[in-house]
Amino acid sequence: MSRRIALGAALVVALAAQAHAAPATVPKDDRVWAAAEKARPDQLKLLEQLVNIDSGTGDVEGARRALDVLVPRFRALGLTTELVPAEQPGHADNLVARIAGLGRGRILMIAHIDTVFGPGTAAKRPFRADATRAYGPGVGDEKGGVVEGLYALQILREVGFTDFKEIVFLIETSEERGSPGTRALIAKLVAEADVELNLEPGDAPDKLTVWRKGSATYHIEVKGRAAHAGVAPQEGRNAAVELINQLKKADVFPKSGEGLTANLTLMQAGARNNIIPEDASAAINVRVRKKEDFAKVEQTLRRNAQTTSVPDTKVNVRLEPSFPPLPNNPATEALADRAAAIYAGLGLQIGRGGNGGASESALAADAGVPALDGLGPVGGGFHSEAEYIELKTVTPRLYLLAKLIMDLGRDPPARFKP
Structure with a gap:
């Protein structure tokens, strides 16, 4: 092969790769951003309400009270809701909310309402906020993600987006002990999905979670x-x-x-x-x-x-x-590329990292379903009295989740061999 032909072939390969690469920036969607900004006061109000309900793993009554707050809100958005009994005694029912669309992508969101804190914790140190942070038991891990997921669905309804096949939102009640009350349910929902989005909190300063132990x-x-x-x-x-x-x-x-x-x-x-x-x-x-x-x-x-x-x-x-590891893998990185392009449309950069905290995303990836984690508000101090979320990330992260669902609804990723 001559040098000219070789260079030409290399150029074709490079252009083809570029055509399939995630764009550097997805332009800001003003309608979605306006809806995310408008949602902020109610979003934080609902977060306060949930944080002030004790729902430690195994607190069946506390979890029921929290789900009683959420179920009517999902139904008001047009989702069907099902309370699925826990697979192990001593755990509360899990909530599965569903909505059908007119498109291709089958999107599974997962969050958990259980915390590591015992009864009486919320009364001792209830939700509070200052100029930069909100605090309280489970505010980041993971009630902030639960609320974000609900308001992302509200935004889709407000802008009239239906270009997805189905969105399923699982709110489980035993994640902090390795999901013993939810394993079979998770496996079933993962098998029906094209992609899993996990609403665990983002890590500082503003990162997605692309690997977990x-x-x-x-x-x-x-x-x-x-x-x-x-x-x-x-x-x-x-x-x-x-x-x-x-x-x-x-x-x-x-x-x-x-x-x-x-x-x-x-x-x-x-x-x-x-x-x-x-x-x-x-x-x-x-x-x-x-x-x-x-x-x-x-x-x-x-x-x-x-x-x-x-x-x-x-x-x-x-x-x-408990959970297998979520390894670094191309499918997760491709999802992170999409998220980064959406975030860039806001003039923001999102990082990538990992940590020793396990989550359900590992179960999805282990089954060959692309999974992206750490999509909730950014926070820290998890499992301690210092737990917090960064208020400046609440609206950008809500926008990111809504736009990512829209992107994946139109163009779902392929399964992969783990």
């Missing part, structure tokens, strides 16, 4: 023998001492960083202060970037369990699974 919890359970701690301690077999020995042997993995981490999170032993403990247990929370790293931890714990330091004690290792 997977999570699992390993429980180390020790059985010993009880005895009177004063009269005959020698007849006991101290489960707490053996648990400590097991934890020392397991302390070989990193505690922080972007790779595998394993952290002790729970311990329990004994029943009374004058009895040698018969039972002891601990939980080790493991986060991984690669699925195979789970096996490294499990093999270590099970190998350790075969040898005890306290005679006549028995050690059991039990796995409580």
